[in-house]
Structure formats: C-alpha cells, structure tokens
Amino acid sequence: MMASSIIHIARRFQSTLRPKTIQYVRDALQRHVSALMKMPPNSGEANLPPRTMSESRDLAIIPLASDKSMQLQYINWRQLVRFGVVLEDLDTFAAYLVYRHNQGGAPMGQPYHQPMSIVTACVDNIQINEDHNITPDWDIYMQGNVTWVGRSSIEVSMELWQDVNGQRSDYLNARFVMVARDPSATRSLPLAPLKTTSEEEEKIIERGEIARKLRKMNEARSLLKFPPNEAERSLLHDMFVKTLDPKNLSLRHRVLPPHHEWIDETKLKNAIICFPSQRSVYNKVFGGYIMRIAFELAWANAAKYSKERADIVAVDDIKFKNPVEIGDILLLSSQVCYTLGRRMEMSVNVEVLEVETGNRKTTNTFYFTFLSKTDVPTVVPRSYA
Incomplete structure (x- = not known):
C-alpha cells in the first residue's frame, strides 16, 4: 500500500514538470543502472504487475535552440543536425523508456524491479520525413512509450519533431526492440506485461505482434538457410543477362551496361x-x-x-x-x-x-x-x- 501511494505521488509530481532534457535522460539512466548494480542478486520485484502505455510515455527535448553550447556536438558543415548523433539519443531514450515501463511510475534511480540490463536487440524501422531538414535553430522534441511486450523482449516506439514558428514539423518515427538480461548477460529476464486501456491501444499492440512475427519469418527465410525463391532467381538472372557481351558468346566475358x-x-x-x-x-x-x-x-x-x-x-x-x-x-x-x-x-x-x-x-x-x-x-x- 505504501509503495503504491509513493508511485501515485511521484506520477502527480512528474506531471507538473517541464519536459526533461536529453541530458536529464542520460543522467537518470546512469543513476538507475548504477542503483541496479548495487542491488543483491534476486532482490527487487521479479513478477511485475501489468503496466499501461501511459506509464512509460515520456517527453524529452534536445535543447539546441535554447542551449547554444550543445550545437557544436550536433551540427554538421551544412548547419543541419547530424543524424548519427540523433541515433545515439534514440538508443538512450529507448532504454530509459523500458526502465520507466518497469518502474510503473516509481522514480528512476530507485529500482522497483529486479537487477537487469536493458540492451538493444534491433532497430526494426526508422522512417524519416523527406520534407523536413532538421536544423539547430529549433529544439528537438522526443516522445515515446512501450508499444508491445513479450516475455523478455519489448518494443519501444518514438517520434521526433520540431516546433517551427509555432507549427509542429515531424521528423521521424522509430521502432526499437530491446531485451532484458540478467547483469551477467547469461539469461533473459521477464519484463512487466503491457495492458491496454482503449481499442486504439489494442491495435497498437496488435501491430507490435505482427512486427514480431514478421521479424521471425524474415529470420527463418534468410538466405543463410534457404535458397532464393523463383522471383529472386529470375531477378538475378535478368541482371546477369544484362551484363553479357552480345558480341561474345562466352558467359565469362562480362560488360557493364x-x-x-x-x-x-x-x-x-x-x-x-x-x-x-x-x-x-x-x-x-x-x-x-x-x-x-x-x-x-x-x-x-x-x-x-x-x-x-x-x-x-x-x-x-x-x-x-x-x-x-x-x-x-x-x-x-x-x-x-x-x-x-x-x-x-x-x-x-x-x-x-x-x-x-x-x-x-x-x-x-x-x-x-x-x-x-x-x-x-x-x-x-x-x-x-
């Protein structure tokens, strides 16, 4: 009862705060992992109760416009934001959101769950808006939450945008898959399940499950396990024929079109x-x-x-x-x-x-x-x- 009261108060307090900066996210992640490393083995809650999407949802900003000292790290020679550095921040934010999901509203740095490491398993997809060049003239907003949970794997969906002259301009949508491991990285650990609160959330979780099945199917159909199918063989053959020299009947003599x-x-x-x-x-x-x-x-x-x-x-x-x-x-x-x-x-x-x-x-x-x-x-x- 005491723990749930503390979590409720923490949620109310956090809702009144200004958006966190990416540096806050980095520091909170470091504090939380450091606290986990100090915990005895098999301590903390192992069977976590289901969480909602809102319990992991958070907003952070990369304050490029309001903190000029950050710009040197982020800008390239075209005075645009370096995409590679944005990838680093997405990876950090994804891990932070998974721990936040497990915490269920409890403050970061005071682990409510058993010791574990959250690591990136794959980046399923990042779709980028071709019409928006992200610039250091405006702060970057990062928002995300957990959108699907298996036993030890978990999907995090994130979006980035800028407010340009008061108008939101979307930059990208990203989907990361993370996994939970014990501190020695020898076995997987269970994560808090995800529960829905609306039909829309049910559809989001369903899309996450479809994405999981598609990843599994693509892995099973890898060229390391199966030969190319008929359409793929036909495509390869067409490419091959295109490079044959019509003046020479030898298959070994190739020319570039x-x-x-x-x-x-x-x-x-x-x-x-x-x-x-x-x-x-x-x-x-x-x-x-x-x-x-x-x-x-x-x-x-x-x-x-x-x-x-x-x-x-x-x-x-x-x-x-x-x-x-x-x-x-x-x-x-x-x-x-x-x-x-x-x-x-x-x-x-x-x-x-x-x-x-x-x-x-x-x-x-x-x-x-x-x-x-x-x-x-x-x-x-x-x-x-």
Whole structure:
C-alpha cells in the first residue's frame, strides 16, 4: 500500500514538470543502472504487475535552440543536425523508456524491479520525413512509450519533431526492440506485461505482434538457410543477362551496361579502436555509438557513389548480435546493395577483430536508405555468388 501511494505521488509530481532534457535522460539512466548494480542478486520485484502505455510515455527535448553550447556536438558543415548523433539519443531514450515501463511510475534511480540490463536487440524501422531538414535553430522534441511486450523482449516506439514558428514539423518515427538480461548477460529476464486501456491501444499492440512475427519469418527465410525463391532467381538472372557481351558468346566475358556499376566495386571500409569514452552504462561500448559510426560510413559511401551529398530517408533491420568490449577493434565494411532511381540502399557489416588469432566475429548489421538529387547508377552483381 505504501509503495503504491509513493508511485501515485511521484506520477502527480512528474506531471507538473517541464519536459526533461536529453541530458536529464542520460543522467537518470546512469543513476538507475548504477542503483541496479548495487542491488543483491534476486532482490527487487521479479513478477511485475501489468503496466499501461501511459506509464512509460515520456517527453524529452534536445535543447539546441535554447542551449547554444550543445550545437557544436550536433551540427554538421551544412548547419543541419547530424543524424548519427540523433541515433545515439534514440538508443538512450529507448532504454530509459523500458526502465520507466518497469518502474510503473516509481522514480528512476530507485529500482522497483529486479537487477537487469536493458540492451538493444534491433532497430526494426526508422522512417524519416523527406520534407523536413532538421536544423539547430529549433529544439528537438522526443516522445515515446512501450508499444508491445513479450516475455523478455519489448518494443519501444518514438517520434521526433520540431516546433517551427509555432507549427509542429515531424521528423521521424522509430521502432526499437530491446531485451532484458540478467547483469551477467547469461539469461533473459521477464519484463512487466503491457495492458491496454482503449481499442486504439489494442491495435497498437496488435501491430507490435505482427512486427514480431514478421521479424521471425524474415529470420527463418534468410538466405543463410534457404535458397532464393523463383522471383529472386529470375531477378538475378535478368541482371546477369544484362551484363553479357552480345558480341561474345562466352558467359565469362562480362560488360557493364551504361549507367551501371559492379556491386563489388562499391565498398568502403573503416577500422575503429573502441576507447573508454564510448563506454555505455553497462561498461560495454555504447550501441548508439556503433550505430553512429556505421551510419557515417554508409553516408560517406553514398556520397562517394552518387557524387553528391545524399539524404538519409530510412533505417531498417539493424541487428545487435554480440556486445562490444572497450579496447576491441571494429572492422566496418559498407557497400551499395540496391539502387532504384534516386534511392540507394547501403549495408554495413561490423566485425570485432580478435588480434591474437586474426578471427572475426560479426557484431552488427545495418541497412540505410539514402536519397540523392539525381538518379544514381544501377548496381549489378558480377556473379551469382
């Protein structure tokens, strides 16, 4: 009874506050995780009661217009906001919202639940408004909440916008999937279930369940497990035939049609040493940082390929497969994997290099879609392999 009264008072108090800043979110997340690390094993509430969407919902601002000191970190040479830094903030905000969901209105920094780590499993989708260039002239508003919960996995939906001359201008919608692990990262832990309070919320949860099933189906249909289907084989064959020399009957003699490029010649690579400054609240390398450097490599490759400064319009299917430790060497490889008109899809593969053995282990895969001002060359594979 006492705990529920405290939670009720905390909710009323929080509702009177001004929107939190992103720095407040970072600090609150750090306090909460630090408090969790000090808790004895098997302490805290394990069987959490169901939560509503409103209990995790929160609003934060990136105060670029009102805090000029922040602008240097966020702006690029075009005086626009760096998308890679926004990715870092989305990752932080998503983890914060999951802990807030578990807290059920109790203050952050005073864990109501058992010790756990909330980590990013995947970025399911980020859709970006092509008509709005986000600028440092206006504060950025971030709002989000939990929209689906499994046993140990949880979906967080977020939206970003700016108020431009008093008019809301939407920038992006993002959907992250997080997972709960015990502090040693050896087993999954249950999260507070999600309950609905309206028909609209039931539809939102249903969409989250559909997205989960789609992720599972796509994983099951991976090319690592199944060969291409008939339509995919036909597409590959058409690409192959396009590159045959009509003057030479040999299948080994290949030519590029006009305004085409070999896909294996579109690569751009980078190597990164992971320093303590990239440390997350869990003493691993911050997942948002890996997203940022992967995006920046993909953007550079898109600029190289299109010969102009392309704009990011979508992010899809980012997977976090293994944690990255401080001191690890990351090998990043990007390439153009699909083009259509002005659009380019870039893949980025991130591997950890084991210095002693030379072995590599994939930690992340990324897919970014960019839009150029003019049509870009079509990429074609050199072989079926």
